[in-house]
Amino acid sequence: MEIIFWLGFCGLVAYFADKKGRNAFGWGALAFVISPFLAGIALAIAKDLTVEKSIQDINNRTDNLKMEMDYSQKYNELRSDNIEKNVNRISSSQDSTKSIDSNKEDTRYLNSNSGSKSNQSIADELSKLHELKQAGVLTEEEFTMQKKRILSQ
Numbered sequence: 001m002e003i004i005f006w007l008g009f010c011g012l013v014a015y016f017a018d019k020k021g022r023n024a025f026g027w028g029a030l031a032f033v034i035s036p037f038l039a040g041i042a043l044a045i046a047k048d049l050t051v052e053k054s055i056q057d058i059n060n061r062t063d064n065l066k067m068e069m070d071y072s073q074k075y076n077e078l079r080s081d082n083i084e085k086n087v088n089r090i091s092s093s094q095d096s097t098k099s100i101d102s103n104k105e106d107t108r109y110l111n112s113n114s115g116s117k118s119n120q121s122i123a124d125e126l127s128k129l130h131e132l133k134q135a136g137v138l139t140e141e142e143f144t145m146q147k148k149r150i151l152s153q
Contacts, residue, residue, distance in 0.1 A: 009036030013043060021049030092137050125150050 013036050014028030020043065031039035126147060133143040 006036065007032070009040075012036070013039045016040070017043055019050070020046065021053065022046065089136055092135075122150060122153075 010028050010031040013031035014024040017027030018024035022043070027039060027043060030042075129138065129143055129146050129150070132138045133140070138146070
């Protein structure tokens with residue numbers, strides 16, 4: 001009868017060892033050899049590995065969330081910078097269009113006084129257009145359209 005209680009307590013030690021993330025067979029065997037009572041005390045003192053694993057999982061998830069937040073923040077900063085550059089480009093494009101329009105008026109005034117457009121003023125306008133295109137103010141299509149307009153005059 002005593003052996004049944006002994007084996008039963010060894011089984012309990014093994015069960016609780018499994019619940020704490022420990023090797024159930026090893027702790028059951030230890031309880032059988034030394035005593036279920038002493039093995040139970042040693043198991044109670046031992047760290048609960050499932051809690052340690054849960055803490056590690058939470059720390060890993062926290063680190064992943066931090067990395068995702070950093071990535072999202074950098075992505076949003078890049079998007080903001082890109083939008084700001086586009087707004088500045090559009091704004092300067094509008095300013096340069098006004099400048100081109102005022103240059104056209106000046107050129108028309110000079111042409112009306114001189115009779116025909118000189119090759120030098122056409123070259124100047126084309127170089128200005130090229131500079132605007134290189135600066136990113138004009139797109140390729142706008143540049144081509146303006147170039148055709150200048151050359152057709």
